[in-house]
Every structure is written in structure tokens, then in C-alpha cells.
Amino acid sequence: MTFMNKLRAAWKRNDSLVCVGLDPEPERFPAHLKDGPAPIFQFNKAIIDATAHLVCAYKPQFAHYAACDAEHQLERTIEYIRQKHPDIPVILDSKRGDVGNTAARYAVEAFERYEADAVTVNPYLGTDSLEPFLKYADRGVVVLCRTSNPGARDLQDLDVGGRTLYQKVAEMAAERWNANGNCALVVGATYPKELAEVRAIVGDMPLLVPGVGAQGGDVEAVVKNGQTRDGTGLMISSSRSILYASRGEDFASAARAAAQALRDQINTSRHRH
């Protein structure tokens, strides 16, 4: 089962474009979890079990594990999803970018060590830095295109001969990097106009859209500008507003309610357009 097939099946089965970002911040965990063994894994496990019927993907953010020596809890988290919820694809959000032989090691890390279905990568080093990932045809390669932060303007919006750098990245993704049909792009929710431009360039390619929720992106504009003709094509990612919907013992049910609310809000928007 390839990443793309898993994703399409999850969009349909769960009627959901919601991707839950697994960005553990132990200082925000409910008190009863903080002092137990493997608190990050236990937190993730509860979130996953509460939301697996509501999402199209999970996206663990590598930095949140790396900062606190929790790579093994990341391994356990992905393994848990693969065992208990094997229909939900896992995107390792580690934004790798390096030269060829080193990129090959990062591909081993993402796809063999962690067994992720997809990984996020940075395009600054160009085609040969992406190839070691792209050649895993059954896995997804999600390339940064237009990110959701203010500084995205510094490089990504620069004019490169009549179009912006991020539009050029979208073109390269559509024309060069997608030979195996396993390429996707990151386009932030905070810039809906850019989302429409990228959608026009890449056809039905899936777009991972962070920035709704805590970062303030407008769900209706995201859906309107980003969806494909069949009303899919998006992985709308939310982390903090789901994970920390409650900081009490009811955190998992509060996360379920927040994920459900986001799914419903998205679905209202996509049925309207």
C-alpha cells in the first residue's frame, strides 16, 4: 500500500482532510502523565486512539522529539499507528535537505528506521538532494513550497523571472520530481492566495497545509483555494489546538472534539464550494 493510496483511502473512509500534528510539549501534558514512563508515547497513544477515525494522516514533528532525547518514543509512536491504525499514513515532519549521499542516509532514517509513509523535505539543495527520497516510490515526499511563517517572504516570494520562487518549486515538483507519482507540497494556510496559485500549477498533487488553528489560517479560504475538483487533495494540519484542547485528564476526549470540529468545519466548507 503506497502512501498516496493510503492517503486517498483515508480521505474517503474518514471523510476527513484533517492531519493531526503530533508535536509533544511535555510541559503542557496533563499532570497525571508527566511523571510516568514514556510520557510522550503515552500522550501520543491517547491522542491517536481518540482521533484515528477522524483524520487522514498523522504528522509527528521531529524537533519536538529531538529536543528532549525522545527518538525512541517517536519510533514507538509510529510503530503504534502502523499496528493499531494501519490505514492512517504517517508523515515524518523533519524537513530534511542535504547533498546526495547524506540525503540517502536521511531517507534510510525516515523510511527504514522510523518506517514513515512520507517525509517532509526542503528543496533549497535541488533535485539531487530529493532523489534519494523520491526513489522510494511507495513513500511520499512532501516538499516545502510556501510555508506559513512571516519569514517565508524572504526567499520564497522572490521573483525568479516572472514568477515567485515557490511557484518555481511547484513547477519543478509537477514537472520533474513527480515521476513516481509520490510527490506532495507544503503550502501554509496563512496565505490562501498562494494556495490557489500552487493548486493551479500542480493539478491534483496533495498539499500539506499547516497553519490553521494556532497560526490563524482561515479554513474556508484554504478549502476553497486548495481543494481538488473531487473535494480532496488537502492534508490540513493542526497540532496545538487539538493536542492541548484540554490540559486535564480529559485531554484525549477534548482532542477528539477539537479534531471533529475541525473536520466538520472543513467539510462544511468543501461541500459549499
Next chain:
Amino acid sequence: MTFMNKLRAAWKRNDSLVCVGLDPEPERFPAHLKDGPAPIFQFNKAIIDATAHLVCAYKPQFAHYAACDAEHQLERTIEYIRQKHPDIPVILDSKRGDVGNTAARYAVEAFERYEADAVTVNPYLGTDSLEPFLKYADRGVVVLCRTSNPGARDLQDLDVGGRTLYQKVAEMAAERWNANGNCALVVGATYPKELAEVRAIVGDMPLLVPGVGAQGGDVEAVVKNGQTRDGTGLMISSSRSILYASRGEDFASAARAAAQALRDQINTSRHRH
């Protein structure tokens, strides 16, 4: 002792612009190390002890640890350098790049978990993605500018209003990102012309130059085009041609000889120009 001060002192004390890349590939280790405990740490330790008087920096490449579940051996490697060779700065080559709050976690990873003196970062996400690193004023932030791989052309060489994208990155580094005096740039050895252009933009800012040795960069052209007026300003990085100079039990003394030869070759070039 800041990264920049450590680096300047090491340039002088060891009369060396050589940076040894610690990119362990266990399949290339000598047989007697392969089956022991913590082979990556033991390999690195022997390389470090054999070369510490010949180098201006060490640069462990994160992918080579991440691919084989060896983060703790990376921690031990950096800790060993800090204890036994505290005058040699350590650059964690992990090319991080993410939005603000996540970048802050990566800064914790590099500077607090691993206690690296400097870290490599990717500029594609712009200023606010670099700030969490830059605000550690005593640590170095080494921004990718013009990399040594063929695909560097795809984005980095694009014209952005009369100059290339990598020149624009060099300008931003000089004008915006270096308020704390802790910024450096990566410019590959395989493109000496680009090195001269970047040097002209950034004044005395240190440049990390990978790509001599296995990747074929020309040492004399690198020194001529990249050195500052006082004959320093460069961290010329070599990994495989030093680490795997011999695959027998004499690997450490062979690494010492290879590092010494590179240092001497560099010094002959810089005294000539």
C-alpha cells in the same frame, strides 16, 4: 568562550583551516571496531585524538547518526571533544529549517542537548526561522548559501533581480542575520567562482567549505578565492578522504596523515596568495 573566538583561536594555534567531518559509515570501519560496543563513538574518538592538533573544527553530520539509531553516540562524541579537546569547536551539521516555535526546539536540540558550538541551518524559511538559533549569541549559526552538489543550480543560482539567490542569502546574512556576530555561511568547494563572489559580499564572515577530497574541489582555488586578508576565514571540510584513508587497524594514523597533508596543501596555497 564563543564559537567565533574558539574558531579564531584554533585557526591560529593549529595553523589550520581543516574541518574534519565526522560522518561515520560503520560498513567502512576497520574489522576490529565493527563488533565492539559503541563502534561509532570508538571510531570517532580515535579519529579525534589523532587529528585534534591539526584541525580548526569538527563537524559531525547528523544523518549518519540518525540513520542508525546512534544519537547517544553523537552525544558522547561531542562530549568527548568538549572534555578532551575543549579548544576545538564542534559544528553540528544538521541543516535545520523550520518555523519559529519549532526552530526554537531545534536550537534546544543543537545547543543544549548536544552542546554543539555551532549548527548548520537552511535559509529557505527565512529570517524568523533563523532567529531562535541566532539569539544564542555565543554559538555559531552556519547558513546554507551555495552548496557543493549539482542540484544547487536548481534554486540557488536562480536570478532574483540582478543577482543569484545564493548572493541574496549572503547579503541577508551580512546585513540582517549577523547582529550578534555569530553567523557563518556554507559555500561548496566545487564552485570557486561563487566562493569569491560570496567573500566579496560578506567581508570577514567565516565560510564553511565542504567538497574538497571525495567531491573533487580544488584546494588552491578555494584558498585563493575564499580566504580573508589575514589568510583565515575558512573551515575547509573533508570527511571521507580523512576518515577512510585506511580501512585497516592503522585507520587513525592514516587519518592523521591525510589531515596533515590537507592542512599542508591548504597552507602552501594560502602562503602563496
